[in-house]
Each structure stands twice: as C-alpha cells, then as structure tokens.
Amino acid sequence: MAIDLHKFANPARFLRITAVIFPWAAALTLLLLGIGLYFALFVSPEDYQQGNTVRIMFVHVPAAWMSMSVYSMMAISAAVGLIWKHPVADLSAKAAAPIGACFTFLALVTGSLWGQPMWGTFWVWDARLTSMLILFFLYLGYMAIWESYDDPSKAAKAAAILVLVGAINVPVIKFSVDWWNTLHQPASVATMDGPKIHSSILTPLLIMGTAYMSLFVTVFIIRVKAEILNRRLRMMRLVQLED
Amino acid sequence: MSLNARHLSCIRQDRLIFKNISFSLNSGEVLWIKGKNGAGKSSLLRIIAGLLKPIQGEILWQGENVKDDPDIFQNQFRYIAHQDALKPALTGTENLRFWSQYFGTDNVPAALKEFELERIADVPTGIMSAGQKKRTNLARLIACPAPLWILDEPVSSLDTHYIALFRNQLVRHVKNGGMAVLATHQDLELDFIQMLDLDAERGKS
Amino acid sequence: MGSFFSLLKRDIQLAVRQGSAFTMTLSFFVIAVTLFPLGVGPELSILARISPGVLWVGALLACLLTLDRMFQADFEDGSLDQLMLGSMPLEIMVLAKISAHWLTSVFPLxxxxxxxxxxxxxxxxxxxxxxxxxxxxxxxxSLIGAIGAALTVGMRRGGVLLSLLVLPLYIPVLIFGVAAVEAAIAVLPVGPHLLLLSGLSLGALVLCPLAAAAGLRLAVD
Known part of the structure; x- marks a missing residue:
C-alpha cells in the first residue's frame, strides 16, 4: 500500500474550475469598479449635510460588508476542513484571511477619514468602528497562528479551531459593543442608515459591493493557487530528502 | 490478550517516517523496536498509545479496532516516555500517588519497594539525579499496573544494577501474562522477544 | 471523578508549594492598578469614575500572566501525554486544569x-x-484562556501570541463586568448585568473545554 503524498496537495479540480473563473472575475472586477466609482464620485448627489465627504461611504460600507463576509466564509471553510478534511478548505481559509484583514483595515481607515469632517476627530468609539477594530484583531490573531506552527497541517487545525471560536464569539462581541456604546454615548453619532436610502445612493453602493466581491474572488484565486504551489514545492523538497 | 497493528504509516511534518508497519503481540511477549535515530521508534510508540494519529493503518486490542471503541483500550497500557512526567516541586511519593489516583489504581508502596526508591521517596524529584528520576518514572509501571507496557528508552541513564533490576521487573510482568513494546538501543537479552527493525522495514519498500 | 479531583488537588498543591505564581500575579495586579492614579492623577472623582474599568482590565491582564503556564509546564515535563491517557474524557481533564487555574490565579485577585x-x-x-x-x-x-493556552502549547514565545488570541475574546466580559459595577454605583438594578455575566460563564463552560481539548490533541500530535 503506497501512500500518494501528492493527493494531499493536488486539488486538480479546484485548479481547473478556477482557471475558468479567473479571467471573468478579474474582468468583472475592473468593469464594476470603474462603473461603481464613476457613479459614486460623479453621478450620485452630494449629501445636504455632509457634502462630498459622503462619497467615502461608497468605499467604506462595502469594505465593512466584506470584512464580515470573509470572516464568515473562513469559519465555514474551517469547519469543512475540520470535518471533511478537505485540503483546499484549509488553504482557502488561510488564503482569505489577509484579504479580509485588508478589507477590515480599509473600512477602519475610511471610517476614520470620514469621521474627521463629520465628527471633527479621526477616531470615535462608535460601536461599528469598535466592532470593526476587534474584528481586525481577530484577523491578526488568525494570521499569527498560521505563522507560529512549523507543520502546516497542524497550523491548519489550530487556525480552524481559532476561527470557529472567533465566529461563535463575534455576535457576542458585537452585541456587547453595541450595548456598551449606547451606555456610554447615547445616539450622538450620526450614522448612515436613515430610513430612506435613495436609489441614486443605493445603486452605486450595490455596484461597489459586487465589485469588491469579485475583487475578493480574483485575489482569492491567486492566493489559493500560490498556497497550492507552495504546498507542492514543499512536497517536492521532502521527496528529495527521501532519496 | 493481544495487540495487533496493521499497515501503520506515519507522516510527520509532511515527511514519511515509516509505512506499512504490522505486528502482532500476545500475552507473555515483548516486541523490541529497533532503528536508527529518526527511524520513527518514538512515533510508533506514540501511535500505539493513541497520542499520535497514523496516516494509515489501525491498532487492534483483543481483535477490536481501538478507533471504533476507545474505551476497550483505555487504561490497558502504561506509556513511559523520554520525559519523566514528574513535578519537581513534589516528592517521589507524591508524584507516584498522584498518577496512581489519576489512573484509578493504588500500588505506590510496592512500586517504591520494587525500584529501591524508599530511601529517597520523600525528596522532591527536582533535586534527584537523572537516574533516580528515571526510576521514579519507571515505578509508575508498578504503581499503576496495566497489562501492556509501552516503553521508550526505559533504561537510558540507569546504571547496570538498575538495568538488571528493571529487566527483572519486565521479565516478571511478561511471565505473569503481561506484554510490552520496547524501543531501546540496549539489548536487554530477553527471551520471548520479537524484533521489529524499522530500518529493515524501510529497506523493504 | 477521582481523576478530576486528584488533578485539581495536584495543581493546587503545586501552586501552593511553588508559591511564586500566587505572589507574582497578585503583585502584578496591585502594581498595575497602582499605576493608574500615578498616570491619571490623584483626583478622587476621576479615580472613582475609572475604578471599575481599571480593576477589570487589571484582572484581565493579571490572569493573562499565568495562562501560558496552564498546559505548558505539563507539556514540557511530559505530564501532558500521561494526562491525556487517563480514563476521563479529555474535556473533563481540561476542565480540571481550568478550575485549578481559576482557583489559584484568579480567585486570589x-x-x-x-x-x-x-x-x-x-x-x-x-x-x-x-x-x-x-x-x-x-x-x-480561565475558560477562554484555556483555548489560547492549548493552541500555543509548545511554542516559543507562545505567551505573546496567547495575548493576541485571547484578549479580543475577553471584551464582552469586560464590558458587562464594568457595566454591572457602574450600574451599582448609579443605584440602578445590577441583576441583568450579573445574569449576562453568568450567561457568558455558562456558555464558555460548555464550549471552551471542547475547543481547548481539540487544541491539546493537536499539541501532543
């Protein structure tokens, strides 16, 4: 009974499917980012209170959406990896983490840039920004644990446990932070979710959201591929050691 | 009693350590695992103890796969590793008493006697010599009896007197229907011994 | 049950005999809290205002100091392997270690x-x-800390990573803990906050030993 070492790092089907998707996703990203930014920067109206600064929202809000979605996606991949031991699942959670962290960072930076003209300060302990910051810490912890194990299969399991614990905790943290915020600064902060979002704002927002999504898919495919190749390289070196 | 291993393979850090190892061990027998450093002796012992998962293969206790029913193998063996599993702040007696309570057994005085530890039993293990610690660790085999002994270099840092003493313990255990899996560089000159040479197994493939 | 209590007893005995863990966390807690008046200024009204937060944050950090030893010492001397071979489920073994940590490192605080x-x-x-x-x-x-401790067992400089992993997860306890004290000071009902804290504890009691045990299996593997 010979062991095929390569079966653990040869997700051929994944590579085949992504090879088809990749050019479309890349093209869609460029197209949607172009249209979305055009609508966001030129077509959509100024806010009667915030003026042009409201346009930051089109970069900020979809980034915040993505930061949460990517974390959920990582949790699901981690669960799949733990339960079915699918090799691509672990790699995909690993590959997604830095992208999610970047979206979170983008949401934090744009949030704080937006805060300056609106609230007169770069950082407010607004519930959402705070939750976002904590989510950013969770991403950092996740990436740090991958770095800390020498054995990739162990790292995958440890990271999976961590991201699942984090995912269970995220709603609790969110709840506690919302609650903390209302306790400390009752409704002094103007936020965007008015009852009515006009379609002239909503349309570019959704376009930008979709653009971010396809950007994620594009970068994600590149990163997973890189991880798979990395894995193979490692295997080849090990095979050399055997001889 | 019987312990069987079938087609065990082990990968550590993506490296194949050994593959397709099988053996079968019955009451009154000792399995001597030989091999160079890095041949996977310790890994094989840890796999038998259930601490490491083999990438392939299975362990059977009394003919039943321990993976299907871990309870049958629970507490049926004692594992002696390189490290002594002793707390330096506790005395030899306290250490042994803890382990015997933890494993639900109680045979500490006999264990101290068999390994000639009575004189030093009330000294914190932190100030014992390596050999004394080793003996205290080995005394766990008597303090917490179990049919299968899994022994990783049990006589390292022991002098000839205590090697002979340990050998006698092992012979008695086996004569009384026990069994042991043993990884050591030292030939203990035992009867009833089976050999498993990991280097030779590697050459086979 | 015998195994559970024997392990609990041994860990407490070790903490008492070594003693240093007790005194070090306690001293750290006292010193950390003492730094705040020195940093913020001696004005009593301000100190009263920040005292719940300072004490909770101090307790969090002091607890963190001893967390990395929760499984590390047993890992280093080979005891962890043996502990995992006992007849009780690993989750219960972990719970015994957690209880011992709480009793020896958190309760004195x-x-x-x-x-x-x-x-x-x-x-x-x-x-x-x-x-x-x-x-x-x-x-x-202690419960959430056990997950971090289990995941960082055997690492060089695991303590730093442990803090990064565990501190964000401590936030809800910090928030509700401080809120309970502030409510009491404002003569508002404290009950709801205490219930929330108990809820967090019970939830953690169920989930954390599972995750920590999974982490430990990885550590010995």
Whole structure:
C-alpha cells in the first residue's frame, strides 16, 4: 500500500474550475469598479449635510460588508476542513484571511477619514468602528497562528479551531459593543442608515459591493493557487530528502 | 490478550517516517523496536498509545479496532516516555500517588519497594539525579499496573544494577501474562522477544 | 471523578508549594492598578469614575500572566501525554486544569480587589457589585484562556501570541463586568448585568473545554 503524498496537495479540480473563473472575475472586477466609482464620485448627489465627504461611504460600507463576509466564509471553510478534511478548505481559509484583514483595515481607515469632517476627530468609539477594530484583531490573531506552527497541517487545525471560536464569539462581541456604546454615548453619532436610502445612493453602493466581491474572488484565486504551489514545492523538497 | 497493528504509516511534518508497519503481540511477549535515530521508534510508540494519529493503518486490542471503541483500550497500557512526567516541586511519593489516583489504581508502596526508591521517596524529584528520576518514572509501571507496557528508552541513564533490576521487573510482568513494546538501543537479552527493525522495514519498500 | 479531583488537588498543591505564581500575579495586579492614579492623577472623582474599568482590565491582564503556564509546564515535563491517557474524557481533564487555574490565579485577585477598590475611591455600593461581577464573570477568563493556552502549547514565545488570541475574546466580559459595577454605583438594578455575566460563564463552560481539548490533541500530535 503506497501512500500518494501528492493527493494531499493536488486539488486538480479546484485548479481547473478556477482557471475558468479567473479571467471573468478579474474582468468583472475592473468593469464594476470603474462603473461603481464613476457613479459614486460623479453621478450620485452630494449629501445636504455632509457634502462630498459622503462619497467615502461608497468605499467604506462595502469594505465593512466584506470584512464580515470573509470572516464568515473562513469559519465555514474551517469547519469543512475540520470535518471533511478537505485540503483546499484549509488553504482557502488561510488564503482569505489577509484579504479580509485588508478589507477590515480599509473600512477602519475610511471610517476614520470620514469621521474627521463629520465628527471633527479621526477616531470615535462608535460601536461599528469598535466592532470593526476587534474584528481586525481577530484577523491578526488568525494570521499569527498560521505563522507560529512549523507543520502546516497542524497550523491548519489550530487556525480552524481559532476561527470557529472567533465566529461563535463575534455576535457576542458585537452585541456587547453595541450595548456598551449606547451606555456610554447615547445616539450622538450620526450614522448612515436613515430610513430612506435613495436609489441614486443605493445603486452605486450595490455596484461597489459586487465589485469588491469579485475583487475578493480574483485575489482569492491567486492566493489559493500560490498556497497550492507552495504546498507542492514543499512536497517536492521532502521527496528529495527521501532519496 | 493481544495487540495487533496493521499497515501503520506515519507522516510527520509532511515527511514519511515509516509505512506499512504490522505486528502482532500476545500475552507473555515483548516486541523490541529497533532503528536508527529518526527511524520513527518514538512515533510508533506514540501511535500505539493513541497520542499520535497514523496516516494509515489501525491498532487492534483483543481483535477490536481501538478507533471504533476507545474505551476497550483505555487504561490497558502504561506509556513511559523520554520525559519523566514528574513535578519537581513534589516528592517521589507524591508524584507516584498522584498518577496512581489519576489512573484509578493504588500500588505506590510496592512500586517504591520494587525500584529501591524508599530511601529517597520523600525528596522532591527536582533535586534527584537523572537516574533516580528515571526510576521514579519507571515505578509508575508498578504503581499503576496495566497489562501492556509501552516503553521508550526505559533504561537510558540507569546504571547496570538498575538495568538488571528493571529487566527483572519486565521479565516478571511478561511471565505473569503481561506484554510490552520496547524501543531501546540496549539489548536487554530477553527471551520471548520479537524484533521489529524499522530500518529493515524501510529497506523493504 | 477521582481523576478530576486528584488533578485539581495536584495543581493546587503545586501552586501552593511553588508559591511564586500566587505572589507574582497578585503583585502584578496591585502594581498595575497602582499605576493608574500615578498616570491619571490623584483626583478622587476621576479615580472613582475609572475604578471599575481599571480593576477589570487589571484582572484581565493579571490572569493573562499565568495562562501560558496552564498546559505548558505539563507539556514540557511530559505530564501532558500521561494526562491525556487517563480514563476521563479529555474535556473533563481540561476542565480540571481550568478550575485549578481559576482557583489559584484568579480567585486570589478577587480577594484583594476590595482593598484596591478602596484605594481608587470606589463607592461602597460598587465594591459589592465588583466582587459579585468578578465571581460570576471571571471563570470566562480561565475558560477562554484555556483555548489560547492549548493552541500555543509548545511554542516559543507562545505567551505573546496567547495575548493576541485571547484578549479580543475577553471584551464582552469586560464590558458587562464594568457595566454591572457602574450600574451599582448609579443605584440602578445590577441583576441583568450579573445574569449576562453568568450567561457568558455558562456558555464558555460548555464550549471552551471542547475547543481547548481539540487544541491539546493537536499539541501532543
């Protein structure tokens, strides 16, 4: 009974499917980012209170959406990896983490840039920004644990446990932070979710959201591929050691 | 009693350590695992103890796969590793008493006697010599009896007197229907011994 | 059950005999809390205002100091392997270690809290609530900490990573813990906060040993 070492790092089907998707996703990203930014920067109206600064929202809000979605996606991949031991699942959670962290960072930076003209300060302990910051810490912890194990299969399991614990905790943290915020600064902060979002704002927002999504898919495919190749390289070196 | 291993393979850090190892061990027998450093002796012992998962293969206790029913193998063996599993702040007696309570057994005085530890039993293990610690660790085999002994270099840092003493313990255990899996560089000159040479197994493939 | 209590007893015995863990966390807690008046200024009203937060954050950090030893010492001397071969489920073994950590490293902090609270000019109503909140909420610190400790066992400089992993997860306890004390000081009902803290503790009691046990299996593997 010979062991095929390569079966653990040869997700051929994944590579085949992504090879088809990749050019479309890349093209869609460029197209949607172009249209979305055009609508966001030129077509959509100024806010009667915030003026042009409201346009930051089109970069900020979809980034915040993505930061949460990517974390959920990582949790699901981690669960799949733990339960079915699918090799691509672990790699995909690993590959997604830095992208999610970047979206979170983008949401934090744009949030704080937006805060300056609106609230007169770069950082407010607004519930959402705070939750976002904590989510950013969770991403950092996740990436740090991958770095800390020498054995990739162990790292995958440890990271999976961590991201699942984090995912269970995220709603609790969110709840506690919302609650903390209302306790400390009752409704002094103007936020965007008015009852009515006009379609002239909503349309570019959704376009930008979709653009971010396809950007994620594009970068994600590149990163997973890189991880798979990395894995193979490692295997080849090990095979050399055997001889 | 019987312990069987079938087609065990082990990968550590993506490296194949050994593959397709099988053996079968019955009451009154000792399995001597030989091999160079890095041949996977310790890994094989840890796999038998259930601490490491083999990438392939299975362990059977009394003919039943321990993976299907871990309870049958629970507490049926004692594992002696390189490290002594002793707390330096506790005395030899306290250490042994803890382990015997933890494993639900109680045979500490006999264990101290068999390994000639009575004189030093009330000294914190932190100030014992390596050999004394080793003996205290080995005394766990008597303090917490179990049919299968899994022994990783049990006589390292022991002098000839205590090697002979340990050998006698092992012979008695086996004569009384026990069994042991043993990884050591030292030939203990035992009867009833089976050999498993990991280097030779590697050459086979 | 015998195994559970023998392990609990041994860990407490070790903590008592070595002693240093006790005194070090306690000293750290006292010093960390003492730094705040020095940093913020001696004005009593400000100190009273920040005292619940300071005490909770101090307790969080002091707890963190001993967390990395929770499984590390057993891992280094080979005891962890043996502990995992016992007849009780690994999750229960982990629970025994967690209980021992709480009793030896967190509980002493609670005992000294009233004195520190007085030094920070916390109103009398707050002190009682502080103790209750710590008693109900602090088990979460050991429970969640166990996950981090299990995942970082055997790592060089695991302590730093441990803090990064665990501190964000401590936030809900911190928030509700401080809120309970502030409510008591404002003569508002404390019950809901204490219930939330107990809820967190119970939730953590169920989930954390599972995750920590999974982490330990990885560590010996």
């Amino acid at each position: 609670i005992l000294i809290t009233p004195i520190l609270a007085l030094s920070l000019n916390m109103p009398g109503e707050g002190i009682g609530a502080m103790i209750l909140a710590l008693l109900l909420g602090s088990p979460v610190l």
